[in-house]
Amino acid sequence: MTTAPTLQARIRATTFEAAGVLGLELVPLPPARALPAFAAGAHIDRHLTTPDGPLVRSYSLLNDPGETHRYCIGVHRDPRSRGGSRHVHEVLRPGQVLTLSAPRNHFPLDERAPFNVFIAGGIGITPLLGMIERSRALGIPWRLHYSARTRPHAAFLDRLAAWDRQGGGQVLLNFDCEPGGKMLDLRRLVAALPDGAHVYCCGPRPMLEAFEQATAGLPPGRVHREYFAAKGSPATGGGYSVALARSRRTLAVPEGKSLLDCLIEMQIEPPFSCREGVCGTCEVRVLDGTPDHRDLVLSDAERAANDRMMVCCSGARSPMLVLDL
Ligand code: FES
Known part of the structure; x- marks a missing residue:
């Protein structure tokens, strides 16, 4: 399913x-x-x-x-x-x-922020457009740093130019493959954040990894990012057991298989979609045990709570997990 x-x-x-x-x-x-x-x-x-x-x-x-x-x-x-x-x-x-499917959201806008800074790379501009619309509607000042290979590769420029002209926010474009162009300096951008600003990033994996390094010293609640593709490999080391509380069954996950593969074989399937840990569809409640989180959906705080996991890519650090399935 x-x-x-x-x-x-x-x-x-x-x-x-x-x-x-x-x-x-x-x-x-x-x-x-x-x-x-x-x-x-x-x-x-x-x-x-x-x-x-x-x-x-x-x-x-x-x-x-x-x-x-x-x-x-x-x-x-x-x-x-x-x-x-x-x-x-x-x-x-x-x-x-x-x-x-109906819309789902794992990259929400915090509507209490005093200022929003958005950082987009390539097609990563898409979720940020709705966030800028919402910031404008709420009267939250904002700034967008949008990087593309060249100007012809940058999408939605007319809409962005209109917002820039109308005030309340600022659009700063960067074309890293044009003559004299260079990658966005994310450390410098983060160091210049206004007081209390929230910062959002969506783009290619190297940009997101640089963003995570640049924002490592910020309070986690002010840092938001969305990956479009997996960053690492899924947990397929096996060697743990899973008790399914609602269906009263237990399974052993062998080496070479993901937990989702084992659940599908048992015909106990949570919903799933990307199978890469980026969409959040396969989230399952954890009732006991410690997951080995490999997804890119949960924040550090959510991971530390150990009360949910993405079963398509994550495994177990404890010998046994108890899931609400
Ligand atoms: S199916 Fe997308 S996160 Fe698991």
């Missing part, structure tokens, strides 16, 4: 947003129905069938979080695409219908 698809939406328009980036505007089906509401930072899962089997892909919602008449997403064509982004770029056209 994967995340249950709960709704269908029709592609109303596709737009060229930047080199390798298509924008899709999705409207409800039937048309009179409102789409489920979402908060800034949320994403939807798209379910599709490929010759290799079912596929689920997550896309951040980039339109105004107050809107329920449409979802807008941006899709970067991944040269290593296993079918998701390639299908969007080569096959999808206005009028076609997509099957989606």
Whole structure:
């Protein structure tokens, strides 16, 4: 079982947003129905069938979080695409219908912040657009540092330029592959944060790793990031047991298998989607034991609480885990 698809939406328009980036505007089906509401930072899962089997892909919602008449997403064509982004770029056209899950959010905006600083790399701009919309609506001052390879690779520049002109926030662009260009200096950006500012980052893995190093000295509650792809390898060392409290069964996880693989074999499946520890779909409550967290969804504080885990990629540090399954 994967995340249950709960709704269908029709592609109303596709737009060229930047080199390798298509924008899709999705409207409800039937048309009179409102789409489920979402908060800034949320994403939807798209379910599709490929010759290799079912596929689920997550896309951040980039339109105004107050809107329920449409979802807008941006899709970067991944040269290593296993079918998701390639299908969007080569096959999808206005009028076609997509099957989606309702929005979920593992990258929420803290609406109490006195100032928000956003750092985006490439397609990582997408979740931050909704956050800037929301900051503007709340009157929270903000600053965006947006880095792309070159100007033609930077998406949604018209929208960003309009916000910059209207005041209340500032857009600073960086093109690291243009002549004289260089990578964003995240240590310098973090050192210059306004008092109490919250800082959000989404982009390629090297940028996120540099961001984590640069923000290591900040209070964790002010630091927020979202990964699009796995950073490390899943826990497949095995050698531990799992008691399933609700189904009153126990399983032994052998070396070479993930906990999710074992659960699927037993036909006790939590919902799952990415299988890489980035979407949060497979979260399960931990009733006892110590997980070996390998996901990129939980914060350090949430990991330390040991009361939940992502079973697609995480394992156990204790000989036994008790799960609410
Ligand atoms: S399935 Fe995405 S985090 Fe586990």
